Amino acid sequence: MNRVDLGDEARSVRRSLAGEHAGETGTRLPPFIDHHVHLALVDPSGLGAHGIAGVVDLGANPATISRFAESAGRARVAYAGAFLTAPGGYPVGRSWLPEGAAREITPTTSSPADALPDAARIAVDEQAAFGASVIKVTLNSDGPVLDLDTLRAIVAAARIHDLPVAAHVEGEGMTRLALDAEIDALVHTPWTEHVPSSLIARAAARQVWISTLAIHEGAGRDTALDNLSRFREAGGRVVYGTDLGNGDLPVGVNAVEIAALQDAGFGARGILAALVDPWPAAAQPDDGIATFVPGPRPTAPTDLPAWLARSCVVPVEDLEEIR
Numbered sequence: 185m186n187r188v189d190l191g192d193e194a195r196s197v198r199r200s201l202a203g204e205h206a207g208e209t210g211t212r213l214p215p216f217i218d219h220h221v222h223l224a225l226v227d228p229s230g231l232g233a234h235g236i237a238g239v240v241d242l243g244a245n246p247a248t249i250s251r252f253a254e255s256a257g258r259a260r261v262a263y264a265g266a267f268l269t270a271p272g273g274y275p276v277g278r279s280w281l282p283e284g285a286a287r288e289i290t291p292t293t294s295s296p297a298d299a300l301p302d303a304a305r306i307a308v309d310e311q312a313a314f315g316a317s318v319i320k321v322t323l324n325s326d327g328p329v330l331d332l333d334t335l336r337a338i339v340a341a342a343r344i345h346d347l348p349v350a351a352h353v354e355g356e357g358m359t360r361l362a363l364d365a366e367i368d369a370l371v372h373t374p375w376t377e378h379v380p381s382s383l384i385a386r387a388a389a390r391q392v393w394i395s396t397l398a399i400h401e402g403a404g405r406d407t408a409l410d411n412l413s414r415f416r417e418a419g420g421r422v423v424y425g426t427d428l429g430n431g432d433l434p435v436g437v438n439a440v441e442i443a444a445l446q447d448a449g450f451g452a453r454g455i456l457a458a459l460v461d462p463w464p465a466a467a468q469p470d471d472g473i474a475t476f477v478p479g480p481r482p483t484a485p486t487d488l489p490a491w492l493a494r495s496c497v498v499p500v501e502d503l504e505e506i507r
């Protein structure tokens with residue numbers, strides 16, 4: 185009895201005799217997405233060879249990332265454009281921040297009756313004009329933070345474009361602020377504060393959480409694991425994300441992130457659901473690609489991270505099903 189249940193979409197396949205690695209057998213799965221990356225900070229050319237078919241860039245110069253996404257061709261790139269933050273707020277002034285990647289929003293003072301759009305509206309419209317499919321705000325209490333009214337103005341502006349809003353929350357009270365502003369997603373599992381059960385329940389009812397567990401160690405990792413496991417138990421929607429570009433992370437499926445999801449209580453089916461979730465899109469495009477994992481399937485949960493890290497992206501037509 186195999187203890188690793190990969191679900192109904194896992195198919196036993198053989199690679200076609202015409203292509204690379206002719207006749208190699210393995211498993212076909214739907215395409216995988218890393219839902220938190222920064223393409224400007226890495227060389228993304230190896231993503232497909234290491235199992236990542238799509239990415240969500242969560243903070244970049246909007247002109248640069250939109251040009252990149254257009255030229256990427258086969259790669260699927262969704263993006264937020266700039267980090268929207270308070271004047272002087274995180275990540276303004278950080279050494280890694282690319283030119284034009286942060287947009288400082290002066291607090292909203294306009295009443296709904298005002299004829300002129302406010303700074304929040306202008307900033308959101310600008311990201312949408314560059315093709316963003318999600319709006320990103322940063323709420324880090326180490327520095328100035330957007331107030332609730334301005335956050336609500338950002339969310340309202342994003343709704344006009346039918347875009348979700350995702351927040352970086354860091355520091356005491358920031359998860360609550362994001363929930364009060366009706367933010368749709370957290371770009372990291374909260375790692376700096378224990379999120380109380382009442383907030384976990386509210387979050388699970390409306391938010392998507394992007395895992396990014398492997399960027400932490402020590403107490404931050406423990407806090408994130410505890411928050412994420414309770415969010416999962418409360419029925420919250422979790423998507424796989426690594427924050428690729430933040431420090432030294434592997435380009436491709438990250439075995440350490442997969443193992444950390446297991447530590448948070450996820451089984452193989454839950455991990456695969458997090459990898460193939462189309463967020464922020466409603467569905468994955470039908471563009472003729474699939475995940476291929478060579479070799480025999482894992483027989484024990486401890487084999488799953490390394491097995492998934494061997495995956496690659498291939499054309500569906502290169503795979504034939506073995507019955």
Ligand SMILES: [Zn+2]
Binds near residue numbers: 220242
């Ligand atoms: Zn990030």
